[in-house]
Amino acid sequence: MTVFDELAETDGDNEFKAWLSKLIDAKQEIVAFVSSRRQGSPEGEFDGYLKGSFNLSLVVKFNDGGPKAVIRFPKPGHTATDIRDEKVRNEVHFLQFLSEKTTIPVPRVVSWGLMKDSPQLLGPFIIMEYVEGVSLATLLKQPTQTEQDEVILATDVDDTKLDYVYEQLADYMIQFSRLDFSAIGAIAKDPSLDEWVVNERPLTYNMNELMTVVSNYPTTGFPTAPFTSAKAFLRSLADEHLVQLRTQRNLANDREDAKKRFIARHRFKQLISRYCFDDTGPFKPYCDDLQPSNMLADPDTFCITAVLDFEFTNTLPAQFAYDPPWWLLLLGPDMWLENHSMEEFMTRYVPRLEQFLRALERVEGRTNWGRRQGDQPLSARMRESWATGRFWFDYGIRKSFDIDAVYWAALHKEGDDELDEETAKGIEEFADLKMDQLRAYDAECKARFSS
Numbered sequence: 322m323t324v325f326d327e328l329a330e331t332d333g334d335n336e337f338k339a340w341l342s343k344l345i346d347a348k349q350e351i352v353a354f355v356s357s358r359r360q361g362s363p364e365g366e367f368d369g370y371l372k373g374s375f376n377l378s379l380v381v382k383f384n385d386g387g388p389k390a391v392i393r394f395p396k397p398g399h400t401a402t403d404i405r406d407e408k409v410r411n412e413v414h415f416l417q418f419l420s421e422k423t424t425i426p427v428p429r430v431v432s433w434g435l436m437k438d439s440p441q442l443l444g445p446f447i448i449m450e451y452v453e454g455v456s457l458a459t460l461l462k463q464p465t466q467t468e469q470d471e472v473i474l475a476t477d478v479d480d481t482k483l484d485y486v487y488e489q490l491a492d493y494m495i496q497f498s499r500l501d502f503s504a505i506g507a508i509a510k511d512p513s514l515d516e517w518v519v520n521e522r523p524l525t526y527n528m529n530e531l532m533t534v535v536s537n538y539p540t541t542g543f544p545t546a547p548f549t550s551a552k553a554f555l556r557s558l559a560d561e562h563l564v565q566l567r568t569q570r571n572l573a574n575d576r577e578d579a580k581k582r583f584i585a586r587h588r589f590k591q592l593i594s595r596y597c598f599d600d601t602g603p604f605k606p607y608c609d610d611l612q613p614s615n616m617l618a619d620p621d622t623f624c625i626t627a628v629l630d631f632e633f634t635n636t637l638p639a640q641f642a643y644d645p646p647w648w649l650l651l652l653g654p655d656m657w658l659e660n661h662s663m664e665e666f667m668t669r670y671v672p673r674l675e676q677f678l679r680a681l682e683r684v685e686g687r688t689n690w691g692r693r694q695g696d697q698p699l700s701a702r703m704r705e706s707w708a709t710g711r712f713w714f715d716y717g718i719r720k721s722f723d724i725d726a727v728y729w730a731a732l733h734k735e736g737d738d739e740l741d742e743e744t745a746k747g748i749e750e751f752a753d754l755k756m757d758q759l760r761a762y763d764a765e766c767k768a769r770f771s772s
Contacts (some may be wrong), residue, residue, distance in 0.1 A: 336398030389451035454617025473599030
């Protein structure tokens with residue numbers, strides 16, 4: 322079960338609310354700023370907000386009849402303060418890379434800047450052309466009563482329309498799989514070579530989660546440079562999960578829960594040697610959040626008009642690019658395991674997986690993409706990932722808050738919970754530590770929230 326630190330969440334929400342008040346007061350100044358960054362500096366007018374999990378955007382329209390613009394800021398408290406400049410810079414570079422190297426429809430970046438460049442130091446920003454369209458997830462989801470209801474693929478979705486959507490997305494995924502890099506991390510263009518290279522550490526979605534919803538997580542252990550080994554990168558991810566296990570005071574709700582998490586996370590690190598391949602690359606671009614909720618489409622034709630939100634995108638071990646899409650039901654596997662069951666997930670997911678793979682094979686057949694001499698087609702690699710369970714390993718290793726549920730539901734086999742003697746010695750002492758931490762955490766929550 323996903324457990325956040327309520328104290329850290331509250332602090333983050335309070336930081337965001339204070340920043341939001343400042344942004345609203347500066348709204349007209351922001352509109353003028355956007356206008357000044359647009360060619361000809363036409364007069365602008367505020368045209369609404371766009372809200373996301375990590376960003377808040379303002380839409381600006383202009384009196385010259387040209388396209389609207391969107392200025393997007395990372396939300397303090399929901400994006401860690403220390404990484405906001407880095408996050409925006411990485412995303413701009415990746416958007417520029419996609420525009421140059423692929424046919425994936427992404428918004429055109431008009432301008433961007435770091436915290437120091439923004440009005441009233443509101444934060445780093447990206448100004449993009451506004452793209453018309455409706456969220457693809459909205460077009461595909463089961464009707465809901467409220468915004469809080471789960472977003473799940475409609476059971477009666479039109480297969481012809483879904484096939485068309487899948488073929489577009491298969492095209493994008495093939496293009497990603499054809500792009501090679503020699504290291505794992507964030508990309509930028511080397512002006513001396515006029516080539517895109519990996520020159521910074523991988524800044525991941527999981528790192529941001531740990532910084533914003535775990536009190537006092539020791540960020541000194543995060544990577545500071547790119548990786549040239551997939552195994553080294555995966556071990557770094559496994560270490561993040563183990564550090565969280567000891568750091569987050571409310572992660573386990575009783576001794577048995579603490580022991581199960583201890584076993585799962587140590588076992589995940591041991592499984593790296595089983596599931597990792599292509600240790601030295603080449604490495605592939607991978608976006609954790611490439612899903613229909615971050616895509617716009619024409620509601621009449623289902624043609625995708627824009628793919629959004631490439632924050633936390635890096636070049637990663639190729640096996641991630643070779644996994645089947647986790648979002649085929651819109652609701653991710655972690656939420657199915659938390660709110661439903663593995664059986665329900667498999668019943669719904671497997672038929673859609675087959676439908677997607679058939680769409681992928683059609684695209685491969687038409688374009689010959691994904692086929693290089695001696696290469697397996699992407700569809701074959703995805704089938705292998707699913708058949709071997711690597712899909713579940715890759716999904717869990719990226720997610721500190723879901724790794725335990727993934728291990729016990731999908732990767733655990735009888736006897737697999739046997740730890741080496743030295744590690745096993747510490748399990749009772751660890752359970753004692755977690756219960757002491759939980760009592761202190763509960764007392765602090767009571768003191769803060771009961772007043």
